[in-house]
Amino acid sequence: xxxVTQTPRNRITxxxxxxxxxxxxxxGHDRMxxxxxxxxxGLRLIYYSFDVKDINKGEISDGYSVSRQAQAKFSLSLESAxxxxxxxxxxxxxxxxxxxxxxxFGPGTRLTVL
Amino acid sequence: EDKVVQSPLSLVVHEGDTVTLxxxxxxxxxxxxxxxxxxxKAPTFLFMLTSSGIEKKSGRLSSILDKKELFSILNITxxxxxxxxxxxxxxxxxxxxxxxxxxxSLTVIP
Numbered sequence: 001x002x003x004v005t006q007t008p009r010n011r012i013t014x015x016x017x018x019x020x021x022x023x024x025x026x027x028g029h030d031r032m033x034x035x036x037x038x039x040x041x042g043l044r045l046i047y048y049s050f051d052v053k054d055i056n057k058g059e060i061s062d063g064y065s066v067s068r069q070a071q072a073k074f075s076l077s078l079e080s081a082x083x084x085x086x087x088x089x090x091x092x093x094x095x096x097x098x099x100x101x102x103x104x105f106g107p108g109t110r111l112t113v114l
Numbered sequence: 115e116d117k118v119v120q121s122p123l124s125l126v127v128h129e130g131d132t133v134t135l136x137x138x139x140x141x142x143x144x145x146x147x148x149x150x151x152x153x154x155k156a157p158t159f160l161f162m163l164t165s166s167g168i169e170k171k172s173g174r175l176s177s178i179l180d181k182k183e184l185f186s187i188l189n190i191t192x193x194x195x196x197x198x199x200x201x202x203x204x205x206x207x208x209x210x211x212x213x214x215x216x217x218x219s220l221t222v223i224p
Binding site for chain 2: 033035040041042043044045048058090101102103104105106107108
């Protein structure tokens, strides 16, 4: 089984709809991240969480919110989706007993906003 | 402002060629530099570098960091079609924030 899972894997929605992307991990890591990837722009950090009670904004948090329901779960919400939020979204984790900088990525969610 | 710049943006080579990918950076409170390979899915970890001048190797891939000149290179020797991917460089700073470059797209043709 994959260590970091994301649901859904693909989603097409309309402008103005509320969307939630979910991430679960079985690695026992404290730190979780949400990124979006756009062609030519690389990976950009949306939000990150160092533990259940710690949530931090990243580079591009406007239009997004997150919830850390448990150590293993980190959800990303688009309250009112707009077309320029069409992108590939990745969840990642880091932590554990090894060097904490290595990140482990989920498979990604491809979101299209019409 | 913290930034990570990768070059070239894209590269096309023939199988067997050697390639060098570059990552230069400006990050306060630097902690580590990481290289990832991304094919048609999520990025996978390749190397993490924290000290200047120490080469990390894994098969045909190697990487080295120069903390004085603020850059790292990723070398791939005897390239194969399976090396075709986007290679991402990321920096971490104290506070565990990650900064990614835009990536270098490598295409290896038979």
